[in-house]
Amino acid sequence: MPYSPATQDQLLAIRVNAGIAELAQSERFAAAEEDMVEAIVEGVGAFAAGEFAPLNRVGDTEGARLENGVVRLPDGYAEAYSHYVEQGWNAISGPVEHGGQGLPFTLSCAVIENLGTANMAFTLLPILSVGAIEALAHHGTPAQQATYLPNLVSGAWSGTMNLTEPQAGSDVGALRTTAVPIESGEHAGKYLIKGQKIYITWGEHELAENIVHLVLARTPDAPAGSRGISLFVVPKYHVEADGSLGKRNDLRCVSIEHKVGINASPTCVMSYGDNDECIGELVGAEHRGLAAMFTMMNNARINVGNQGTQIAERATQQALAYARERVQSARAGSPDKSAVSIIDHPDVRRMLLRMKALTEGSRALLYYTGGQTDRGTLGDEQAKMRSEVLVPLLKAWATDIGIEVASLGIQVHGGMGFVEETGAAQHWRDARIAPIYEGTNGIQAADLVTRKLALAGGEAVVDLLADIAQDSAQESALFQLANDCASVAKWMRDEASLDDKLAGSVPFCTMFAVAVAGWQLTKQAEAVENGAAPSLKDTKPVTVRFFLDRIVPEASGLKASAMAGADPLYVIEAEMLAS
Template identity: 80%
Template sequence: MSAEIAKRFTAKERPAVTSYSPATQDQLLAIRVNAGIETLADSERFAAAEPDLVEAIVEGVGQFAAGEFAPLNRIGDLEGAKLENGVVRLPDGFKEAYDAYVEQGWNAIASPEAFGGQGLPFTLACNVLENLGTANMAFNLLPMLSVGAIEALEHHGSDAQKEKYLPNLVSGAWSGTMNLTEPQAGSDVGALRATATPIETGEHAGKYLIQGQKIYITWGEHELAGNIIHLVLARLPDAPEGTRGISLFIVPKYHVKEDGSLGPKNDLRCVSLEHKLGINASPTCVMSYGDNGECIGELVGAENRGLMAMFTMMNNARINVGNQGVQIGERATQQAFYYAQERVQSARAGSPDKNPVAIIEHADVRRMLLRMKALTEGARALLYFCAGQVDRGTIGDAAAKSRAEVLVPLVKAWGTDIGVEVAGIGVQIHGGMGFIEETGAAQHWRDSKIAPIYEGTNGIQAADLVTRKLGMDGGEAVTSLLAQIVSESADEPQLKALAEDCLAIAQWMQGEASLDDRLAGSVPFCTMMAVAVAGWQLVKQRAAVAAGAAPSLARTKPVTVRFFLDRIVPEAAGLKASATAGADLLYELPAEVLAG
């Protein structure tokens, strides 16, 4: 803080970068009510997820995150990851915190028991990531990508590959990455140029020589884990063009011997680190494979079916990126409440007492704080509802599996939009001090801005909703969800009306709307659906609290839910005209005229 600015505040008034306090009670409420953890525990697969264990996990990981990850958040932002002589260095404390994370078993929560995991519901793995990411979003990207790599190999790897790689990935001793994007391709994965050439003879016969460059590889190089297992998309010789000709390969940083020990380093390297707006402690790498023609990889699954295998990892990652919206929203909200109670400025409007009060007493600050809280809790309710549907799909509920597919773009797109909005409001509540880096409020906004971009931009999520997801099960997957919200919202007319509008838009898109019309209205429609589902799930939380669940939330939850229903739901309803406006106006002007 500059001396000039510091002079304006007393020591007590000077803002501070606050630590993380786990939102344990609201998380437990969402896990019980929205994910339905207790009915999941009725199944043989998740029988271990009994109430005492669930509570111990949620409380335990919250304490761990607050004690180990949170103190590194600010230093990670200020110092960041650095590439020195081909090695990525992190600030002091990161290695020790990651070792503690592995030692305490947090990486293994939902992984298969056959490979050292605990076999618990995905819902609880989401909670682990929520706490870690709220404490330190950049650091949390390391375990988040590993979770996705584990799932991809669990579903598509051979038995030998699972035995070779999963135990150490599950424990966290090794980390995983996903390598899709290339400089010329961006989101068009089918345009990739990385190649995989079969090895016919020698000790590596049956494997492949990998060559190419990948960009935006999160935690693509670091020294915190003993090995890094890269999952790389590449094209075989004579493979079909586009996405139909992509295969997936395991490319380890260090070769793994038959006995599981590490061999020499593979022919891959980190060329550079991206200089980013935020998440500075997360090394975002440009990776080069096969500079010397000696990069060895193993095929995962069938040839030319790599994108299908990678989508397993991507869907997992999209839910977890939506989770990041909750994370950054929670962190920004906590800091804003702290600041609003400490910052004294002006008398309350209309008060006969002209003494200045804490800004939390001013009406517009109250509005902003309640908005932050309502949006964050709404996004959390949506996240855990989706996670619960994923878990039900895992134990054989086909309808829940389809519903989860519909919910993924809502969680990812709206959840991350909420993260950006809430972090931005947090800066606003700090006033001019929010624009000053020393308060830490700006870091939350900078960190939040990547989430609507990676793992498929939010525009891509919305496009997925109105194309593939809208047509699932003959349209039943979307319409049955909306119809259920309508039928259960008789006591909340605005929520019911929003769900009815969504249902009408879905039917219009399934019928007379052209593909361009659907795409033109996809983002507002995605927002409307997400708000409808989140509002519905919040109403369920309110009812549970009224019935005695979560006594510590008895005062706050009804107010938060009421704010969401009275303020957020009507805003979403106002998007109907945009969702159904069609595409004609968008293409009224030729590109050169529009840009001129």
């Protein structure tokens, strides 16, 4: 079915949850005035619907393929990407000094949301490029920035992130790729890169003129583990002094993965230095590569959380359209025995409202996170710290609900949902990767209960929960959830062992995310009641009420699980558990 941009709900979230008008009062983001914001959201929605969405189905059925070392995409992808670059969508939040528009990250989130809702697999290409821009802008030398950033910002070149190796998944410190200093010759001061990386998203393709790989590797005599990792920029084509492209670097795509979903996104096995001639440059300080890469990864985690919203929106739209068209059975208890559209049956209506409420809740959390990230960029340390707390909530919960909503979409379709031709199953298959990459959702939850729970001596979490409770009516389900989260947080800080924290981390992460999302939805409902977004005045109160009455109490029900401790997990030995 056609994709219809959720423009009005996006604008509401950008205004209310991100607080774009306040951001525009700063000198840095002064260009983000109301007419500019509307033009960007409406414009990218139209572009996504017109150019990216029509390629979604063919991208799934045909996918990317590797032919003689070259990755081929279905017809239409090259033209759509070229138009994306020409229209400047990649440059929305890029640094002005390197050709970007310098607008808030919040608006970049809106661009990515629309493109990804139209075509999630395709949108992984610009997502990785945005991350590469962040890493080089923060850690690259002036020469590296001048060489790579203008073309990355425009989108003429694309970027990748190379962490994972066959023997080193989430344990990045176990990587074996090497970087040996070059002592003399034309490449003196650079490094010979050698090794293999797996799961490299858009690691090889022909849509961009060059691919800028950011590669983690280990220099000679580096300390063991993550302390010995350095970051290197390794271009597909060497860049000459005048900025033109030279000969191809010694790197290649060995194979592409055959995946459950996102089939139009080439997930590559990359080999570096087969001929001992792969040249890379150190980015940042030696042995500080993981810190530099996390600049890129933190950005990517927000954008992956965004993918949960994207898939939820697309699945919800398709389910609503099908439920209106599909006529089956009379309404239970109705004296009229004529068959009705299934949208009128109570359980189908429940599923549809749940899909809509979860989608809008994740969007509210997304743009609240984006707004706090932008405030951190402006120097607001409290907002920066709050953004750090929000990132694992967004990445984990939003991607989980992306799967839940896509699964509900299949259920609404009934048997037809299990038939590939309807397209409902594609949304679930595409969504299933999001809780896995950029740090599994278990890792996000672990980050929350260890590092994030301790930020500012625990005050970062305490203050956020206090804000939610203060803005919630006493005795409301949201007030209760905020207090439940505070109780779990206090127990984890003061009493729980590390194992206990980790055992309860996932339910706590879900509780916390739902609390923030519900809080931000109430702000939307208040704004709509006061005249904002007139087109949503009938629907927004209903979806917010559904969220507060049904989803928030479910989250409070996770408190016991969050505080159950680790002992019950280890009552039986591993051998017996696996027998």
